[in-house]
């Protein structure tokens with residue numbers, strides 16, 4: 001049975017030691033005001049806003065401020081770009097309030113190229129957003145480039161094979177990373193233990209902390225195809241990786257532009273709590289369906305990480321030397337002492353009567369242990 005949660009219960013009250021159950025809340029509201037979220041209660045934000053100056057989001061931005069529509073109609077691209085970003089600034093300002101000291105914000109954003117009137121130009125969303133976060137007191141950290149493959153034959157714009165009027169194609173999006181102050185401290189035994197259990201594998205570190213990410217998109221086909229096509233969902237691997245890189249189990253993750261719920265789903269798979277905000281309630285049934293089928297997907301993701309690690313160990317030990325350390329939970333070898341307490345769990349139940357009160361229970365991964373190592 002789902003645990004009874006009072007209306008006023010806030011996820012941030014959840015004690016770190018109790019992370020074997022996580023709590024999740026999805027709200028349909030406007031994230032320009034995050035009034036239901038306490039000051040300094042969020043450990044990590046993972047999000048992707050609507051992209052200023054990408055046409056699919058014009059009407060959404062115009063609905064937030066009618067001057068945006070007027071600027072576009074009068075071919076004033078620079079003004080439209082600035083006004084759209086000013087709407088996002090309101091959300092960034094709220095993040096400065098709710099993110100804990102030493103917490104992180106990770107933003108997936110693409111730049112835009114566009115011809116407005118006779119003027120073709122780049123609208124650099126990633127630099128405008130970086131400037132906004134620096135002004136709010138966040139420190140910018142090294143970023144990753146997410147390569148989005150486009151196979152379209154007419155991806156090149158401009159004067160074809162003739163100089164000097166052709167334009168470089170945008171093939172990357174950005175993963176911006178900001179920290180609210182200095183390094184996070186893990187200065188009690190409880191905090192140290194949770195951090196050790198939240199470790200990732202050495203070979204994952206080598207891939208995840210590269211600045212070039214080559215993630216495949218997930219095929220999206222459901223009955224609600226139209227809503228999904230408008231959703232610009234990011235691939236599950238993206239928030240899953242960021243959550244594992246920048247938070248520990250039991251932390252609270254926020255996505256103020258939730259869309260189809262990918263960040264919530266990745267938080268569930270990673271044993272973190274979460275809050276998701278989305279103002280378009282057409283996403284309701286996608287979110288409910290997603291939660292219904294998430295358990296198997298989340299568990300397959302976690303099992304695959306273990307299987308990939310085992311394959312890596314076999315290869316490494318065959319070609320190089322035996323690995324020095326052993327993981328305490330699974331018994332397999334690991335490269336470093338930091339990975340010896342690494343623990344991963346499967347989701348055993350996802351309980352919800354409504355999207356405001358989702359509780360998730362976890363269980364040890366016995367099948368991997370029994371079949372491969374015991």
Ligand SMILES: C[S@@+](CC[C@H](N)C(=O)[O-])C[C@H]1O[C@@H](n2cnc3c(N)ncnc32)[C@H](O)[C@@H]1O
Nearest residue numbers: 030031049050232233234257259260262278279
């Ligand atoms: C790029 S999409 C996010 C997609 C999401 N990462 C996913 O995987 O499905 C941006 C989302 O933000 C929502 N949105 C835009 N402005 C908003 C606002 N002020 N408050 C809440 N949601 C907003 C849009 O409806 C859209 O679903």
